[in-house]
Amino acid sequence: xxxxxxxxxxxIGLGSNRRHARFGDPRAVLLAALAALESDDIEAVxxxxxxxxxxxxxxxxxxxxxxALVASTLSPPEMLERLHAxxxxxxxxxxxxxxxxxxDLDILLWSGGIWSDNMLTIPHxxxxxxAFVLGPLRAIVPEWQHPLHGRSVRQLAARLARPKxxxxxAAAH
Numbered sequence: 001x002x003x004x005x006x007x008x009x010x011x012i013g014l015g016s017n018r019r020h021a022r023f024g025d026p027r028a029v030l031l032a033a034l035a036a037l038e039s040d041d042i043e044a045v046x047x048x049x050x051x052x053x054x055x056x057x058x059x060x061x062x063x064x065x066x067x068a069l070v071a072s073t074l075s076p077p078e079m080l081e082r083l084h085a086x087x088x089x090x091x092x093x094x095x096x097x098x099x100x101x102x103x104d105l106d107i108l109l110w111s112g113g114i115w116s117d118n119m120l121t122i123p124h125x126x127x128x129x130x131a132f133v134l135g136p137l138r139a140i141v142p143e144w145q146h147p148l149h150g151r152s153v154r155q156l157a158a159r160l161a162r163p164k165x166x167x168x169x170a171a172a173h
Contacts, residue, residue: 007043012037012105014066014104015132069141114148127146131160135157
């Protein structure tokens with residue numbers, strides 16, 4: 001191929017905090033999910049290390065989290081549909097938010113920048129508050145700029161890790 005346009009890139013967040021009957025523990029589920037992502041129209045480019053993180057919300061199980069960088073000609077809605085199909089093959093049941101789940105796949109960033117419709121928002125709206133997303137992202141795409149405010153993934157991760165100032169007024173009732 002001569003000077004063809006590079007394929008659009010997606011950063012896909014992967015999470016699991018339930019064993020899978022066939023694949024095993026959450027870490028093994030993520031490895032299987034990474035393999036399931038690769039297809040005729042989705043090319044794996046890189047994957048972060050898998051980290052363990054504490055759950056958000058009522059679930060008590062720790063999560064395994066990672067980020068995959070993939071190249072694909074799929075549009076964001078087509079990519080979302082593909083991710084939902086992969087989640088379904090892993091037995092994901094939709095329903096309660098933050099419940100234990102075998103596999104959760106999210107589009108975090110897209111090289112096309114911003115996408116918003118009634119099904120999907122890119123960049124992922126919670127990306128800046130989630131260390132379990134920013135850590136793995138920083139491992140593979142530290143310089144990727146957040147399209148809304150231009151900070152790099154590295155800068156976002158550093159901001160999140162910085163100690164928060166104590167609000168002295170809040171404690172004095």
